[in-house]
Amino acid sequence: MPRPNRQPVPRLSATNVPWPMDWDGLFPNQAPDSPRILEIGFGYGQFLRWLSQSQPASRILGIEIDSTSLQKAEGACDRGELPNVRVMFARAETALWHVLAPGMLDEVHVNFPDPWFKSSHAPRRLIQRSALDLITSRLKPGGLFTLATDIREYADMSAEHLAQTPGLTNTHAPEPWAWERTVGVMTKYESKGYKEGRPGHYFVYRRNDLPAPDLPVIRDQPMPHIKLNHLPAPADLVARFQPFKAHAEGDIYASYMAAYSRPDALLVETYIVEPSIQQQVALLATHNRETGQWVVSLGAVGTPRPTDGVHYAVRKLAEWLMTQAPGVEVVGDYTRTYFRDADAPGDGG
Ligand SMILES: C[S@@+](CC[C@H](N)C(=O)[O-])C[C@H]1O[C@@H](n2cnc3c(N)ncnc32)[C@H](O)[C@@H]1O
Incomplete structure (x- = not known):
């Protein structure tokens, strides 16, 4: 008897179970x-x-x-x-x-x-x-x-x-x-x-019965995205792309490693390190034909989780995109904004 085609069962991983797990x-x-x-x-x-x-x-x-x-x-x-x-x-x-x-x-x-x-x-x-x-x-x-x-x-x-x-x-x-x-x-x-x-x-x-440190489960954040106007063509962005890093307070690092293009999309392979998790993700800038806007967001390759670090990485990628041509502007920001760059000057207080 031929063996039925079995779908491979994905390996159980910290990123493909609910937080906290069931x-x-x-x-x-x-x-x-x-x-x-x-x-x-x-x-x-x-x-x-x-x-x-x-x-x-x-x-x-x-x-x-x-x-x-x-x-x-x-x-x-x-x-x-x-x-x-x-x-x-x-x-x-x-x-x-x-x-x-x-x-x-x-x-x-x-x-x-x-x-x-x-x-x-x-x-x-x-x-x-x-x-x-x-x-x-x-x-x-x-x-x-x-x-x-x-x-x-x-x-x-x-x-x-x-x-x-x-x-x-x-x-x-x-x-x-x-x-x-x-x-x-x-x-x-x-x-x-x-x-x-x-x-x-x-x-x-x-x-024992003494109180434990108060360390609640870190759950998913909402999906981050930023809408931009007037982005140069993805192929031009790839031509200008050089790997770069960003570092936020709280030991969050984003390394933008490589960029790829299609006419309507830019994909940036990004490695994000946070104290609780390390993720290699695809960040995307995709063109919305109806609005003419570009949306910078987390791609669905693998099982990426929208953490604080991913919010920071989306924001820093949008900031880089804004430096690539005059007139690129943010028309909607759905990222958490409380991160300060680690090397940013203090408040002066
Ligand atoms: C020295 S081996 C000991 C393996 C086994 N417990 C034994 O006694 O034979 C350490 C194991 O811990 C795993 N390991 C190291 N760092 C880890 C981490 N941060 N989380 C989960 N496993 C880890 C390694 O892959 C390795 O299998």
């Missing part, structure tokens, strides 16, 4: 009140599998940025080996800010997050003040947080941050960590560390 929709076979567990950076998935088997009535979300790890876990899910697990392409910070709501999680697990400890990696480390605040906010009272690392400096740094996290209580106190695992199974990375003489440092914390 647990009941994602786990239709699990009870709506069943526990919710998050594993960040599951790698080859030994811990994920253990979670699935040891808590069959729970809903387990594994997030990863590595495609091979995701493929392996997706294969196991497709074969029915992990019936209560969903895996998602998501950076931890994006999942914690956008996908997961306050007080939603029963457990958060992080095993061997960053394999190196270099000062140049500090801004990209998973365990930082902001991540611990978010984890505290997303856990329920009584919820469990575990962290393992084989790097002594990473353990010291984590212990310091955790000691300054009043919403989490150390179950190994007065020791900062345990030298043996008390939760879960040995992971691939962990067993390699042991063979190479790097034992694990195991943190186990519980969410």
